[in-house]
Amino acid sequence: MSAKSLFIILSLLGLSFSCYSGDGLVDRTWGSSRLDTQSYRQALRQPTATSRYTLFNITPDMPVPGGASHSDPQGIRYIAMKYGPYGQPEHYKTYQIMFSHYSNSSTKKVRYLGELYTVVGDIYLIDPFATTNEWQRGRSQIVEEYYEILDAHGNRTGKGLRFNNWDKPIHITKWSSN
Incomplete structure (x- = not known):
């Protein structure tokens, strides 16, 4: 050596x-x-990269995650969508709601900045190949998750988490559903 x-x-x-x-x-x-x-x-x-979700305060002009109002039962609502006849994939007016499935009293666990939160809310799913009569969950993709964080007793906190892949403003709650 x-x-x-x-x-x-x-x-x-x-x-x-x-x-x-x-x-x-x-x-x-x-x-x-x-x-x-x-x-x-x-x-x-602390995240090593940016988190998938954005934390925000839910204000009265925003839709209520997982229900039509705060007095409604809370749960997870799945909103099945398809592409409209024309438009860009990132533009929300391109999509049409086909149906929704509401699972009241169900919750979901979401990780934000290393913490695990129990949430209720809405999950918007798009099937890029859906037709007027057919929509398949297996080929769908999430375009938005919109949640409200629950406290240890299961009560709403007024704090929300949102992930989105489109340009839908947070206060838009209804549009064409063909």
Whole structure:
């Protein structure tokens, strides 16, 4: 073994040993004196990329997720849609509602920034190959998820989560359904 390769090996070993702390490896983003459990857990919750959902406050001019009004039973509503006769896939007026299925008292678990939330709301599904008489769930794609977060007792909180792949303004609740 040459002196040069021995020097490289010893240098690498020295680097790896300098990364160790008393109880294991030290993360480069945390100084060992600042590594407390609470702040470490907070950092784990931070997204490495942007979240799929947007968090917002539900206002009176917005539709009620998972129901027609706050007094209605809450649940998950699936809205089956098809493409209209013309238009762009990202434009909401291109779509036509075929039918909807409402599952009252059902909830869904959604992860937002590392936290798991129980939600009720609406899921808009598009079958790109649907005809007037046929719509298949197996080939459908989600174009919008619109939820309201529930508290630990199952009550609405007024906080919403939304994911969308189209340009539908949040306050639009009805359009043509052929």
